[in-house]
Amino acid sequence: MENKVKKPKNYMNPYLAGILLGMVLLASFYLTGRGLGASGATRSVVVSAVSTIAPTHTANSAYFSKYTKENNPLKSWLVLEIAGVIIGGFISGAYAGRLKLKVEHSPKITPRKRIVMASIGGLLFGFGSQLGRGCTSGAALTGMSVLSLAGFVTMMAIFGTAFALAYFFKNNWI
Amino acid sequence: MNTRVIICIILISFGSIAAILPKENTSSIRLNADQMLHEIRLATNLISPDELADLLINKDPSILLIDVRDSIEYGKFHLPGAINIPLNNLLNDNWIPYIDQISQNNIFYSNGTMLSSEAWIITKQLGFKNNFVLSGGINEWFATIIKPERPTSMAPTEEWALYNKRKASGMFFTGSKASSADEAALSLPPVPRKKKSRVQGGCS
Amino acid sequence: MGPIVPLLNISNELNLLIAFVIGLGFGVALEQAGFSSSRKLAGMFYGYDTTVLKVFFTASITAMLGLIFLNYVGLIDLDIVYINEYYVYSSIVGGIIMGAGFIIGGFCPGTSFTAISIGKIDALWFILGSMIGIFIFGETYPLWEKLYMSSPLGPVKISTVLGIRDGYFALLLIVVASLMFWVGEMAEKKFKREDITNEI
Numbered sequence: 001m002e003n004k005v006k007k008p009k010n011y012m013n014p015y016l017a018g019i020l021l022g023m024v025l026l027a028s029f030y031l032t033g034r035g036l037g038a039s040g041a042t043r044s045v046v047v048s049a050v051s052t053i054a055p056t057h058t059a060n061s062a063y064f065s066k067y068t069k070e071n072n073p074l075k076s077w078l079v080l081e082i083a084g085v086i087i088g089g090f091i092s093g094a095y096a097g098r099l100k101l102k103v104e105h106s107p108k109i110t111p112r113k114r115i116v117m118a119s120i121g122g123l124l125f126g127f128g129s130q131l132g133r134g135c136t137s138g139a140a141l142t143g144m145s146v147l148s149l150a151g152f153v154t155m156m157a158i159f160g161t162a163f164a165l166a167y168f169f170k171n172n173w174i
Numbered sequence: 175m176n177t178r179v180i181i182c183i184i185l186i187s188f189g190s191i192a193a194i195l196p197k198e199n200t201s202s203i204r205l206n207a208d209q210m211l212h213e214i215r216l217a218t219n220l221i222s223p224d225e226l227a228d229l230l231i232n233k234d235p236s237i238l239l240i241d242v243r244d245s246i247e248y249g250k251f252h253l254p255g256a257i258n259i260p261l262n263n264l265l266n267d268n269w270i271p272y273i274d275q276i277s278q279n280n281i282f283y284s285n286g287t288m289l290s291s292e293a294w295i296i297t298k299q300l301g302f303k304n305n306f307v308l309s310g311g312i313n314e315w316f317a318t319i320i321k322p323e324r325p326t327s328m329a330p331t332e333e334w335a336l337y338n339k340r341k342a343s344g345m346f347f348t349g350s351k352a353s354s355a356d357e358a359a360l361s362l363p364p365v366p367r368k369k370k371s372r373v374q375g376g377c378s
Numbered sequence: 379m380g381p382i383v384p385l386l387n388i389s390n391e392l393n394l395l396i397a398f399v400i401g402l403g404f405g406v407a408l409e410q411a412g413f414s415s416s417r418k419l420a421g422m423f424y425g426y427d428t429t430v431l432k433v434f435f436t437a438s439i440t441a442m443l444g445l446i447f448l449n450y451v452g453l454i455d456l457d458i459v460y461i462n463e464y465y466v467y468s469s470i471v472g473g474i475i476m477g478a479g480f481i482i483g484g485f486c487p488g489t490s491f492t493a494i495s496i497g498k499i500d501a502l503w504f505i506l507g508s509m510i511g512i513f514i515f516g517e518t519y520p521l522w523e524k525l526y527m528s529s530p531l532g533p534v535k536i537s538t539v540l541g542i543r544d545g546y547f548a549l550l551l552i553v554v555a556s557l558m559f560w561v562g563e564m565a566e567k568k569f570k571r572e573d574i575t576n577e578i
Contacts, residue, residue, distance in 0.1 A: 014432035015181040017411035021433060022440025024403035029445060031396050033381030034375030034460040036404055038487035042505065046512045063519035077397045082491050084401020085408070089495030092409035101497040104416055118500040121483015122490070122507025125476050129487065129508070130515040131526060132472020134462060137488035141434060142375070143462050145441035147544055149534040150464035157473020162481040166423040169481050173420045174571060178563060182556040185439055189552040192446045192545035202385050202455035372533070373384055375460030
């Protein structure tokens with residue numbers, strides 16, 4: 001029986017990928033004056049959902065009401081950008097043969113534990129991104145490129161904390 | 175040599191170039207010397223006394239005459255409907271809404287063209303729009319409209335037509351209807367120009 | 379002169395289309411770098427994969443140099459380009475919480491969307507979790523409002539704070555990054571985990 005195992009293509013050289021990403025970021029600045037972002041898109045989805053389900057509550061909410069001023073929070077720059085990210089990622093993954101439905105986890109933990117950890121991590125990141133006014137793409141990456149102090153501080157806080165806590169979670173990864 | 179070393183050498187080279195570049199304040203509204211010269215040569219910012227006479231006689235509501243001489247000279251004589259913003263006070267807070275706006279056409283004038291041109295250059299470099307200069311100023315206004323030069327009898331009909339037109343305009347202005355126009359000049363609040371501002375962005 | 383959209387008064391619809399196209403580029407770059415894999419991202423913190431470091435710094439340095447050069451040749455007005463504002467405590471505390479989220483979840487929002495595009499189910503749960511986290515923040519906002527709004531210093535630039543030119547800072551950052559890349563590659567050799575690297 002012939003065993004056809006198609007090996008996925010290798011990842012791009014990280015330095016070259018970095019230059020590619022930097023060019024995309026530069027194009028964004030030149031074309032629109034703003035950089036990249038991600039957590040804002042998730043927030044737009046949340047605000048949109050909450051205002052559809054409970055419009056008066058959203059209007060009264062001190063935080064959410066800030067984002068319901070536009071008619072449709074989903075018609076925002078970040079949401080369209082993230083739509084592009086998803087499709088771009090898909091195209092790249094399809095080209096490289098990396099499309100696969102799976103729960104990626106270390107063999108030391110079960111898929112279920114991985115899902116739990118991903119959910120908790122997501123919850124913390126979602127909360128933190130609102131408090132920190134951005135995430136690694138919006139505040140840290142974009143911020144550093146324009147030499148913003150906020151960008152640097154946020155970046156150092158994120159990576160510093162992750163390094164500091166790495167020991168406690170190493171069983172999840174290695 | 176592996177990729178890392180090549181990339182680092184390239185980046186350090188570009189970084190060194192970036193480090194020694196002089197600080198260039200590229201502004202989207204400020205013109206550089208070439209652009210400024212081009213604009214001045216085109217002279218699209220100039221309004222001739224004839225054109226101004228037409229606008230005033232037709233009571234064109236979109237213009238505002240701004241006298242940039244000092245208040246004493248303004249008091250002695252000013253063009254009908256003109257307001258007085260002495261050049262030194264041009265950038266005062268209370269006058270900025272009149273010169274930084276998009277709803278009307280301001281025409282700076284002075285005795286000649288020097289002060290009014292200075293006002294124009296300043297506002298141009300600040301990105302204000304719709305500001306013009308009365309070419310020749312009050313001196314030219316008098317020489318053309320109020321006391322036009324009478325053509326010689328051999329002159330072509332166009333010259334006589336222009337002379338008559340100017341004389342008629344002059345008579346319009348030497349009447350006493352100047353004062354009522356003055357109050358009207360300041361009654362309409364101008365529409366402010368949308369200033370350039372930083373783009374909103376990030377994850378917010 | 380750039381930025382094009384604000385200076386040429388481009389319509390909102392066209393701006394959104396540009397956002398989509400830029401997102402495409404963003405997604406391709408992230409996926410090609412391998413950031414759809416949480417184990418690759420987490421490798422940064424255990425030494426066996428420093429791709430995050432390389433991509434992150436190379437990207438921001440590339441864009442930084444690009445802006446400096448475009449500004450020098452008069453092609454971009456940096457007064458209009460977005461600079462995020464510095465609220466001291468919310469940046470720090472938010473960053474700390476995000477750092478915890480990063481090491482536990484193995485993703486950040488941008489990479490989670492790239493990952494879900496190639497089928498990673500754990501990324502899906504990360505995204506759902508982040509939506510709940512945002513919802514919680516919104517609902518409990520009055521508790522954090524004071525922290526969130528404290529010490530607004532505006533869009534401060536590092537070069538201003540250090541009193542040096544943008545270009546000098548870029549060079550400084552490049553030198554530091556070069557050192558970090560070197561250390562990173564040594565760490566990859568020391569903390570090598572072939573088993574993980576072959577799997578992801």
